Amino acid sequence: MMDNLSLLVQVPVLNIQLLLDGIFVGSIFALAAYGLALVWGVMNVKNLAQGDFVIMGGYIAWWLSIDVNIWIGMPAFNFDFLWISALHISTTAIPFLEFMKPAIHPIFGLPVAVVVMFGFGWFIYITIISRVIGKDMFTSLLATFGLALVISQLLNLAFGPEVQVAESGFEVNSFFDGMVTVANIRFISLILAGLLAAMVITFMKFSRMGQAIRATAQDPRAAKVMGIDTERIYAFTFALNAAICGAAGALISMIWVIQPFFGIAHSIRSFVIVTAAGLGNLPGVIIAGLGLGVAELYSGFVFGAELQQFTVVGLLVAILVWRQIQQSRHRQPVQ
Amino acid sequence: MSISTKFLRALTFGVAAAGLLAAGPASAKVEGDTIILGSAISFTGKYSTNGIHAKNGYNLGVKRVNEMGGVMVGGKAYKLKIIYYDDESTPLRTAQLAERLIKQDGIKFLLGPYSSATTKAMAPITEKYKIPMVEAEGASRSLFTQGYKYLFCVISTSEQYLASSIALAAEIAKKNGKKPSSVRVAMAFENDPFSLDVRAGVMDDLKKFGMKAVIDDKLPRDLSDMSATLTKVKALKPDLLLISGHSKGAVTAARQIKEMKIKTPMIAMTHCESAKIIKKFGDSTNGYLCPTQWAETLNYSGAAFGTAGDYDKLFKATYDGYKNVPYQAAQASAAVLVWKDAFERAQSFDTEKLRDALAATNMKTFYGGIKFSKAGNNIAKPMVLRQIQNGKLNVVAPSKWASHKVDWPRK
Structure with missing residues (x-):
């Protein structure tokens, strides 16, 4: 471990590689986490199938590209x-x-994944989520966990258990004598993730639908009284989340690898980011997403790859403990 | 009321007893002129692709044996037949199905499941009932350190997978006027029983040559990113990079080695073939060294199938959709041949006599020599190392079987 640390000091240019790779992949984590925060905030449903939506989006882009x-x-x-x-x-x-x-280039597969996943999200809302939305937290956790299992098994049946990749075929650029390499596709995916996030934010801020979603999130009963069809808002929000996941998955399939059972790792990442950032804190989600990407790569470098994902879970625990301490300070004794 | 309860109780008891009798071993091991083998193997779940390759191999072995007149025991020709169950790629299910095959179906002769994990679940049960099993798909070294007496394996065990690449690196170092001990090795192995066995074999060989491991990373099961490890490779510039993490490890590594322009002169990884990296990443994979249990270009031959090349042709003619014959299928066929050989030498269906006959196996097949150590693993066949050269896999080591010269450094 100390060797690895001293290596970072001796060859400082490696930091650039780790930071860049962390930011590229962190931007995609942030995208999926934003979708989770949306559903969590608006509907109070903690979607455990988040990562499986991501993988599904990846499979759509991959399938179109072959x-x-x-x-x-x-x-x-x-x-x-x-x-x-x-x-x-x-x-x-x-x-x-x-x-x-x-064969369609996976970048053009991305909008298809968005549209298909939007439809899929709406369908899942009507068939499953609408039935658990008013129930206690345990019911919705159980339902979405079941959904996660079903999706991964169906993907496995349809496409087999092999690891798949969607090849962009783009160039790779080298800097600093080959010590830092940036695959163009990673750079493009960062820009696409940024663009998508900007689109969703603008939509939420300025469109009537976005306003209605925010109103419902604040107080569903008041929103209903004001004539907002909350049922439709919920369906739309869930579908929007699935669409965002679809986009994130298409990007993942181009820079990492996809496999039917890889969803859970993405679900955990989304939960870590949202827990760290808090609900309704968009800049927080972006910073936490990028931070998680960088933290993963640094811990993989310093502690070895076996602890790379441990970092994700370890951070979740650390954040929860910290939150608990923070909250206990504000707690008032009940008289 | 008491009469009806009594009657009911008696009835229940009777039905249960009848059920037990019916479920008892109906001695289904040999029915008429058919010897029945059993296997619980993965048709669904994460091992399904290779499980089906193995099943095709078993079936081709059975078909060929039956075409050649079957198995001769006591002057009578018996046909072979296999009963399959799907273990859904879960070891727990494999263990249940092993009980079912032995206790309900009365199977006395078993073929192995696919993967080391499921074989590990099955072996204690076959030991318990003293039923011999010939397996062809579980390579983990730990299967052969438990003192199992009824387990026989036709493939080379996992610690040999990448060991030949260390020997090759030493050979190349000598040729370049350097000491083998100057070779610096980077290792990235998945944290699972199979890959850790591969690693153990590599560590033994490193010690033998006095080489140094500069990176020794263990990849978690669902890691889809290796860039942290590869960044280290870039900085430390090792002479040899070793990777083992099933197909997903091979795909992840091949993608990121390409994207990060890793220039290591020698790269060896397991599962190149099943991960289809040549098709996925094209020229960037040239020069990778890939260990294999078997290749159709090797000049092995045996009575049932002829040469390795003949088997290759027959397999492709029998099953649609295969461009290359996976070694998982070839070794499954070899396991069936081992059973035939054992039946004919034992001239009996007694499991103890068969066990002893299996232990004394010494045969040449299209799959290579088969001779079991005391522990049950095959010691007559080496792992061969192939290199990707212009998109083709050519055998480069060990030199006895090599058809091409190794390209070094990797382009």
């Missing part, structure tokens, strides 16, 4: 769903329905 012969001779994955097999049989009988899906 050549797939639709219905017939699907080599890359095996659809085991009954309805697909039914389609499979009927279309093999009519061969002219067979066609090659063109």
Whole structure:
């Protein structure tokens, strides 16, 4: 460990590499965490399937980026769903329905992931979330945890357990004699994450829908009295969160790797960030997201990769303890 | 009332007793002229891809044996058949299914599941019932340190996976006029039983050559980022980089080695093939060294399938959709051949006699030599090292089997 620290001092340029990599990936963490904060703040639902939404978005971008012969001779994955097999049989009988899906660059897959995930989020709200929204916290945790399991298993059935990557094919730039490398795709994903965040913030601030969402978050009963259809607001918020996750997932598939069971790590990261930043604190979410990205890379460097993810969970514990101490100072004895 | 209760109780008891009788071992091990083997293997879950490769291998082995006239025991020809259960890639389920195969189905001859973890769950049960198992997909060294007597494994164990790359690095250092002990090694291994076994083998070899490990990182199970480790590699410039973390480790490493322009002259990693890194990352993977249990270009041969190349052709002709024959399938077929050989030498279906026959196995197959140590692992077949050269995997070490020269330094 001391060797690694002294290495950082001896070769200071390594700090730039770690900081940059941390910020690039942290921006994506912040995106997913913002979605979680939105749902948590507006609906008081703690979505444990957050990371699985992210992975789902990644699979959409990845699937669009590969050549797939639709219905017939699907080599890359095996659809085991009954309805697909039914389609499979009927279309093999009519061969002219067979066609090659063109490969779409994963960056263009991102908007598709956003749209598909928005629809998926709305569907999940109507079928599941709307039934647990008024219930106690335990029920909603259980429901979203179940949802997380179902999503990861369905992804596994549809695409198999292999790790997948969406290749951008972009150049890699070197600085400082190759000691610092920045893949263009990482830089682009940082800009895209920033753009998306700016869009969502503008939407929340200035559109009628955004105002209605904020009003509902403040006081759902008052909002209802004022004629806001809170049920629709909830559905929209949940769908918006899924769409944000879809975008984050598409970016993850281009700079990291995706696998059906990797969702949980992303869920935990989102929870850490939101817990650290607090609800409704957007600058806090952004700073905590970037900070977590950098912290992960530094701890991976200094303590070794085995403690890289321990940092995430360790930070969560530290933050909760700190919060507890902070709150106990404000606590008044009840008379 | 008392009469009806008594009657009911008697009835329940009778039904239960009948059930027990029916469930008892119906001696299904040999039915007529068919010998029944059993296997609990992964058709769903995270091992499903390789589980299905293994099943195809088992089935091809059975098909070939039956085509060749079956198994001759006591002057009578028996056909082989396999009963499968899906263990859903979970060791707990494998253990339950092992009980079911042995106790309910009365299977006396087992083939292994896929993966070290599930094999580890199964072995204590086969030991308990003294049922011999020939496995082809669990390479963990720890399987062979427990003193199991009924477990036999046709593949090379995990500590040999990357050891040959250390020997190769020493050879290259000597050729360049340097001492092998001057070689500096960076290691990134997943924190799971398999990869830690691979690491243990590497550590032994490092000690043998007096080499130094400058990085020794352990990757967590669901890590999807290795850039911290690779940043260290950039700074410390090791001569050899070793990576083992199943397919996900190989994909993550290959992506980030490309993105971070890592220039290490020698890189060796497990699971290159199953991770399909050549297809995913193209030219950037040239020069990677990949260990394999088996390759179709090796000049192994045996009675049932002919040469390794013949097996390759037959497998591709039998199953659609395979561009390369995965070694997971080849070794599964080899396990079936081991059973046939043992039945014919034992001339009996007695599990104790079969166990002794299995222990005395010494045969040549398309998959290489098979001879078991006292612990049950195969000691007659080395791991071979292939290098990615212009997008193709060519055997470069050990020199006895090499078809191409190693490219060093990696381009």
